[in-house]
Amino acid sequence: MKITAAYTDLYQLSMAQVYFKTKPDGRAVFDYYYRSNPFDGGYAIFTGLENVLEILENLKFAESDLNFLKQHGFESAFLDYLKTFRFNGNIRSSREGDVVFPNRPILQVEANIIEAQIIETMLLNLLNFQTLIATKANRIRHSAKNATLLDMGLRRAHATGGYYASRAAIIGGFDGTSNVKAAEDFNISASGTMAHSFIQSYGDELQAFRDFAKVRPKNCVLLIDTYNTLRSGLQNAITVAKEMEEAGEQLLGVRLDSGDLAYLAKQTRKILDEANLGYVKIVASNQLDEYVIKSLKEQGAPIDIYGVGTNLVTGKPDAALGGVYKLSEFNGTPRIKLSENIIKVSLPYKKQVYRILDKNGMFYGADAVAMFTEGAVDYMEHPFDATKNMSLKGFDYEAVLQDVMTEGKKVSPSRTVTEIANYSKSRLEKLPEEYKRFQNPHIYKIGLSAQLKQERDKLVLKHKF
C-alpha cells in the first residue's frame, strides 16, 4: 500500500465536496495537540514530523483513487479538482524530537480548508502513533540508563505500522532494531543473531553454536536457553567462546530469553567471569518494558543489552495516543469547539507557544500559549482555574512553533533519525528529573495569555445554550 491522498477518512472528502461548492476559498487554521500524556507520564516526545512533511510534498490522488471516488457519488467537477489536488498550505510546528505537553498546539496547519481536511487523517495517523512509541521508548531508556536497547518487535507490531515503530523507537532513545527494512530506509543500526529454531534444527546445541560462530564471528550472540540455560546453553557458549579466542575472535554475548532474568543474569555473569570471559556481554529479552527493566536494574542484574518487543512497538498499555486536530480559525475569525467536559473545549485563534527557560537554560516547567499576533507574553493564567496565574517577567523563552512548510514546500532542514534522536536527548536533558518519574510525575504547567483566555471565554459564552 502506497500512501496517496486517499489515505484518509471518507468524511474528509464528503466535507471537501461541500466546501468545493459552497466556499472553495475558505482558509483554515487547525491545531494538532493531545489532551493527556501517554502512560500517565509527565511528557511526550513529538515524533513523525519528517514523514508527514515528506508525504505532504508529494501527496496526490492516484488514478485508482479517483475511479473509486467516482463510484461513490462524487461529482465530476470535484473529481477534476482532486485530479490536480496538492497540499499548498503552511505548517508551523514543534521540532521533531522535542519534549511536548498536553493541551497546547504541537503543530499548526494553515491552508485552504479542503486541503487541511484531506490531510488530517494521515497527519493524525502518523503523528499519534510515532509520538506514542517514541515516548514509550524514552521511558524504557530512562529505566535502562546506559544499557544498550534494541527494538525486536516487528512480529508483534500492527502490521506495517511496525516500520514506523522502529523509527520512533530510535528517536525515543533506542540504539538499534531487528527490523531490516526500517534500518535500511531510516539508516539506523540493525542487529540480530539467532532464534531457538536454529539450535533446534541442529538438535546438537554445541554444534549449532560452533557453526554459527564460524560463519558469523562478528557481533556473535549465542541464545542459551533452548534446553537449559546454565547447565547446557551457557556451558556450550563458554566452549565456543574459548574456541573463538583461539581463532582470534571474540564472542560478543549470550542471550537469555526465558526464566528469571535477574537470577540467570547474575549466575551467567559469575560463571562467565570465572571462565575469564569478562568481555562477553549478557543480552536479555522476554516481555520487557520500563517497569521490568527498572526492577532488573534495582536487583543488580548485570544485563548489558535489552531486547524489547511487544510492549515497545504496541505502546502498551495505552496502545494509542488520542491526538486531535481542531479548527481554531476560519477566514480570519476565531473558532471553538465546546464540550460538556471543560478541558475538552478547544483554543481559538492562530497561536504561538512559548517555552519558559530558567537562568541556566533548563526548562522552567511552563509553556505559555498566546495569540499569534500578541508576540511573547510576560504573564500567563491557568486555562480554567481563575485563581491560578504566573508572572513570566525576567524569564527567557523560546517560540516553539516554527515554519516547517510554506505553500506546500518544506522549509525546515531535513534531519536524519539519528539527528532527531540526538536533538530529543538534548531537550530531555533540559527537563528536570521530577517530570520524568513514573509515579505521579510533576505536572508541567500550560498557561494562556490573558488575551487568549479572555477571547476564548467570550466565544464559549457566545455559543453556550
Place this chain on the structure above:
Amino acid sequence: MKITAAYTDLYQLSMAQVYFKTKPDGRAVFDYYYRSNPFDGGYAIFTGLENVLEILENLKFAESDLNFLKQHGFESAFLDYLKTFRFNGNIRSSREGDVVFPNRPILQVEANIIEAQIIETMLLNLLNFQTLIATKANRIRHSAKNATLLDMGLRRAHATGGYYASRAAIIGGFDGTSNVKAAEDFNISASGTMAHSFIQSYGDELQAFRDFAKVRPKNCVLLIDTYNTLRSGLQNAITVAKEMEEAGEQLLGVRLDSGDLAYLAKQTRKILDEANLGYVKIVASNQLDEYVIKSLKEQGAPIDIYGVGTNLVTGKPDAALGGVYKLSEFNGTPRIKLSENIIKVSLPYKKQVYRILDKNGMFYGADAVAMFTEGAVDYMEHPFDATKNMSLKGFDYEAVLQDVMTEGKKVSPSRTVTEIANYSKSRLEKLPEEYKRFQNPHIYKIGLSAQLKQERDKLVLKHKF
C-alpha cells in the same frame, strides 16, 4: 514502504547465512499458533492469510535491500543467493476467517529452512495483527447484534497498520469503514459525512447542515453535538430533514459523538419520532468497545449504527496477539522447544488438526491434533493432564489444515474480503454460544492423539537436563 523480503528481522538473515554455508538443503516444518485467546475470550478469528499468500508469491529482495545487507557483512555468495531468492515452499492452513483456538497449529510452513526463516517475521506480523483485530471486531459484533458497525479508527491506528485493521474489521463482522484506501483496495463499503470542524467553520450550525444536505443528500448523516445536542443540533437537523423531504430526499441519520449516549439516544429517538422522522437513524460514536455497546443495548438505547475507532483498530486492551512460529520437524526428524513452563513446550512433527462435529454439523467443542501420517483419530488426550482423555468414536470431523500454497504457488481459490467475512460468519454460527460470552467463556478442548503425545513426551525426556 513496499513489503520486500527485507521486511524481516536481521537474525533471520544471520541464521540464513549459516544455513547457506552448512546445510543449504535443510527442509523444515514450522507451525504458526498462539498460546492463549485474545481478550480473555473463547476463540479467535484467523485473518490475514490472503495477504500473506499474495506477498509470498511475489516476495524478493530489492536492489536496495541487497546493498544494505552488503554493508552489514553478508558474504557475496550468500548475497548472490538472495538476489534470486523466492519462496518455493508449501503451506497448509486453516481457512481465513475460520474460528481458531490456542495451542494447535493454525498454519504450517514446509520449506527449505532458509526460506522458512526469512518469511517468518512477515507472516507473524500480518497474521498476529489481523487475527487480533478481527477477533476484537467479532466481539463488538456479538454485542451490537444486528446494528450497523462502522470502523472509524484510522487516525488512532498504528500508522499504516490501520490499512490492515480496516480489512480485519470487516472479516470480524463490521459493515464498513471510514478508511478510503482500505475500502478501495479491499472492495469494502466506505462511509463518512462530517466532522465538528465542518459546523465550526460555518459558525452557523443550521446553515452548515443545509449546505451539506444540499450538496450530499444521499446517505446524509448530520453531526449534532457541536454546540448542544438536544437544544441546537437536533433541532437544526429536524429543520433540515423537513426541508429535505420537500426536495424529495431523506435524511439518513444524526450522529451523537459525546455525552451520555444512552440518554441522548433515547431523547433523540423520541423527539425525531414526534417530528414524524421515524426513518431517521441514530448513529453513535465516542470510545466505544464491546462492553460499552453491550451496556447501551441493555439500557435500550435506540442506536442503529455504531462507529468504533481506537478500541477496535488498536485491539485494546491486548494490543498484540502473541502468535509464534515453532520448528516441529527438520529433515524428516521431529524437533521440540522445551520451556520451564510446560504449556510452552512445542509440538513436534508435521501434523494435522481435526475439528470434531456433532450430529447437526455444529462444532462439538474439540480439535484433535495428530501426526500427519496418522490420518484421523478416534481418541484424544489432554496435552498435559494424564487423567483427561476423550473418545471421538462416532463423531464426524473436518481436516482443518488444507493446502493453500504448493512450491511457492497459491493453490487455494482467491477470496474477497466479503467472501471471507461470510465464511467467518457461517463458522461462528457453528460455535455454541457459551464459547462466545465475555465472562469465563467455555473452554474449547484441544487434544493430542495418543501417538503424538507419546512422541512429544519421548522428546521432552531426551532433551531434559
